[in-house]
Amino acid sequence: MNRRIFLKNGASMAGWGMLAPHFMVNKTTGMYHIEQFTDEGLSQFTYAILFDKKIVLIDPARDPQPFYEFADRNNAAIIAVIETHPHADFVSSHAEIYRKLKTRIYASKKLQAKYPHHPVKDGDVIALNNHLLLKILDTPGHSPDSISIVLRENNIDKAVFTGDALLFGDVGRPDLREYGNNENEQRTSLAKAMYETLQTKYLPLNDKVIVYPAHGAGSLCGNAIRNVKSSTIGEEKKNNHAFHHANESDFVASILKDLPFIPKYFPYDVELNRSGAGDVQPGIRKVQLREENFQPPERSLVVDIRPKSDIQEAYYPGAIYVPEGTKFETWLGTVIAPDKKFYLAVQDKDAFHTAVKKLAKIGYESNIEGGFVYTVKKPYPVFLNGKSFSLNDRDDYTIIDVRNKKEYDEDPIIVSSVNIPLPELEKRLAEVPKNKPIVVHCASGYRSSIATSIIRKEYPQLSILDLGEDVTRIKNKKSTDH
Structure with a gap:
């Protein structure tokens, strides 16, 4: 049996959120206003629903100060925080907001969060006033405990806050929460749950419902997120590949293919968010x-x-x-x-x-x-003595391409190169050939500079060159040769 929860100013169950340096207005009516805060570095969105001089925050970033300032500007009180899931890519400020304001926190019952919170389940309703309510949807797939929140005005669905489940042109990847010996089975299980979520939770929503996810383009929580700030269910049904698979098996195969790397900090942040950060x-x-x-x-x-x-x-x-x-x-x-x-x-x-x-x-x-x-003058160990690397000399060097495997397979910039993606490099250092000078490259020079320092730290005796931004010259030379 689903519950109807009445949210009152000063409710004291729990809450937390943090950092969001920019904001933009997305939706304003006579009943409510939605503010979207954007952290460009992590491609992360926080949302504030403003109504009756009260605010509900959804997925607050690490620094809560922008949310306090937004509340002050609107002479409003933050009365609730909703966490769509324990985030892997950033730390939420829900615990800090709770400690300061004793704000109620809502999180999935499945999460078994370790901070003071109000557990919710599929179909629960949070009444904001006589005209507005929030309906909880269980939307597993990205994680087993993901929820989405539908904002309803006068019994009409207006917006859905989807966390990392439904993204712009994509869905949340199913491999960030399950680790261990049977991780492939666990990923497949979550992918199947995502297919069910799409069919039973998002497809029934009206095409006009606005979609507000927790992440935009550039986030590693998805694979191919469109670079927009908002969308609609109708636009996603039309343009999102996840809605266009013939059956569950096709869908599962698609979203398990070419998954991005997982940064080392992701599992750490999941547990920190489950417990509540300082x-x-x-x-x-x-x-x-x-x-x-x-x-x-x-x-x-x-x-x-x-x-x-x-x-x-x-x-x-x-x-x-x-x-x-x-x-x-x-x-x-x-x-x-x-x-x-x-x-x-x-x-x-x-x-x-x-x-x-x-x-x-x-x-x-x-x-x-x-x-x-640090300003101590020391020579930077570059071995080519100012001579530009030439493709004609490639056999004289070991070329290491630190782009991801998909990038390498689709366009090997230097055919004789050894592909060791940067996120895997530390574990695969033993594979680095040591019989020749080494040239390291990526697509633009950023990843190669990191990779070069990792190899140089492990093998300081080797001659190593970071090709850096000069890789564009090699790419241009390659295209003109063709």
């Missing part, structure tokens, strides 16, 4: 910038995030290089495991503070032992 600002304040050219203890892990021009002038031997950029936190969490402590080598204090804030979004602020500006 407050973000105290954690950030604990991370201190040390004196310039600070020397970490012997065998410490150093992650260098400075621009490549700085590194070429002041090289820190043995550091892992993860350039600061749009997807910095994702790539650092891909190559650095959540059980590793590390120092940050930075170009200035602003870069340090920016990096710490970004890493807090994935729960890594407690992993940072500190940071330091």
Whole structure:
């Protein structure tokens, strides 16, 4: 029997959320307003439903301050938080919001969350007022405990907040929550659950219902997400491949094919979100910038995030290089495991503070032992002495292509190359041939710079060159030769 839950201002069951630097207006009526907050780095969306000077947050990002400011601007109170599932790619602020505001948190009964919460199940209704309600849908597939939330106004479905289940042009991948010896069976089971979710939960919704997922283009929670900010059920039925498979087996085969890599931090964030993370600002304040050219203890892990021009002038031997950029936190969490402590080598204090804030979004602020500006002049170990790499010389080198397998299979930039995708590199270092100088490349130069530092740290005696952005010259040469 489904329940009707009445939500009142000041309800005290639980709640948490965090960080969302930009926002945009999506939908406003006389009854309610929906605000979408966007974290571009993680391609993540948080939603605020504003009604009667009250706010319900859905999937809040790590830093809750933008949500508090939104509430203040609208003279409103945050009275509830809904978690569609325990997120793998970012840390939610639901626990922090609860501790500050005693806001009620809603999460799936299947989750068995470890924080104070109000468990919900399929068909439960949260009444906002006499005209608005939220209906809970069980929508497993991306995870076994995913829920979606339908916003209904005067008995008409207006919007559905789908978490990571239904995305723009895609569905959530089914391989982020199940690990172990029978992971293939578990992934297949979740893929079948996703097919059932599409058929029984999303297809029956009216075509005009607006779709608001937790992620957009660039997120690793899907495989091919369209670059838009909102959609409708009708648009998804027409344009989303997931609705166009003849049967369950075709659907399962499709979504299990060519799945993206899983960053090392994903399982860690799932469990952190299931338990509830600590407050973000105290954690950030604990991370201190040390004196310039600070020397970490012997065998410490150093992650260098400075621009490549700085590194070429002041090289820190043995550091892992993860350039600061749009997807910095994702790539650092891909190559650095959540059980590793590390120092940050930075170009200035602003870069340090920016990096710490970004890493807090994935729960890594407690992993940072500190940071330091590094300026010690040391020659950057480049072995070609200024000579440009030429395809004519390819047999003189071992070429390592660190793009993913699908990229490599579809377009091997240098035919003689060895393909070791960056996320697999650390485990496959023994496969790196050591009888020749090594040239590393990707598609643009970002991943290759990380990969080069990993190989150089393991094999400092080898001659290694990061082809970097010069890979575009090779690609252009290859196309003109054809």
